[in-house]
Amino acid sequence: MTKSVFIDGEHGTTGLQIAERLAGRTDINLLSLAMEERRDNEKRTAMLRDADIAILCLPDDAAREAVALAEGSGTRFIDASTAHRVADGWVYGFAESEPGQREKIIHAQNVSNPGCYSTGAIALLRPLTLAGLLPDDYPVTINAVSGYTGGGKQMIAQMEDAAREDAIASPYFAYALTLKHKHVPEIKARSGLKLDPILTPNVGRFAQGMLVNIPLHTQAMNGATRETIYNAFASHYAGQDIVEVVANDATDALVRIDPTEMAGTDRMKLYVCARDDGSQINLVASLDNLGKGASGAAVQNLDLMLMV
Template structure:
């Protein structure tokens, strides 16, 4: 891929991850502002005129401000790839999960505005969307989603607390049941009923598991576990970054195996005799859940 890129917020975890990956791309020229000018609107506007894509690795309100600045530049403004939560369900923005459905990768490649998915949402949507589209899970079926992430997804304070051994080994959070990834999960999994989502964080730096338990005999089509797996395999056939694998016989899975990659693995664990299944997605929260996904989208946007 070739082009000029500006990372607005390059000092954060996602920005640094993208910057490291871009260093391996000889066709990409990375532009930046000196630290003392990063909050200067005129300096930022001038730089935005010079690049092909601006990647927003900012808090939501700051991402909205930069998007508004780009809008004010009209035809002189660059394309945008937003890694924040600000525009994931916003009108006029394309959801940056290329494997979402047929034609989504092409939509990302053409889009002027692309919203990078959330890490938890990537796993949940990847598991649910194919099953909803196949009619195996009804849009209004009650869904519960559990997930665990490494602490690197929690920001500077959480990272510092874990690295200084001031944080618990494991904790649930967002127990007000209004996590910021819920709107995109509901929208892009095509759910008509808001799911219950309970995330957690463990004392490991990065890696993620997203799991969804299902009572098979309560699903409209009363599918077998093999039907769920077949639908997932059909949906992701030929996908470069998403793999559907047979569940290990051990009945165990750990979250760190894909660290440093942009891969996403999907599994269907089941007890057929009891009519129960657990869908599981494994990914690197800093890879396919953040910087890796951004690079995949950028490659599409720059014709790589």
């Protein structure tokens, strides 16, 4: 039986990308509200309750409201907002993050789609905490740069329309300088950390792409070396084709890593960079902030949920 899917917030950046990925598929019935009807609460409620699966591309409060509007209908949810990423009763939608996570998503009633920075950070951290190589009280710092599409329609316009009064002329800027970025709680919880990581996010003048860097001192870890870290990654991500662990000899040959290298894809690459003596490691995740970091992950989770 063909399942019905409704994208609540389909006219935003993430929603538009999801709709593009689903266009033309014959295995689902894609429900849709016209732009002028998106604030019609009666029609929106009907769509939410009629859908087998609803994908929420909304601000946090609106996402919580959507779940409440569909209460009792049996609708399953994928929430791309921050609202439910550490909430009880919601399965975290990062299939490669934990052994058995894929199966949990398949059977879940409610799935929270990860944040873009979170995807890169958790991909680097969780294999190491599970393997016992990274102490859960390690003071983790995360440095990251994203394409400007991660800021939504307003930032896209500010970056692309120089005539706007609020146009952004800078080629690169840091933000969230009070260290309260909304992705920190899920990174901490889903990586198995006891301390809040220090996340320094940046935006570059490129549309899509992302690099997430985590520097580590091996002497402060549990007997970790570059080889044991690489082996932990290789073992953790074995048997799937979404996350690629780049071989150490290939990483050594690199002069630079381009933050746009994964733009237009729904995959992610992980690099283990190191000093010659192995005392310092720089872990790097490369992904598309709108691919594996948002819309691509949502469609991956949808495909898993459609399996039952």
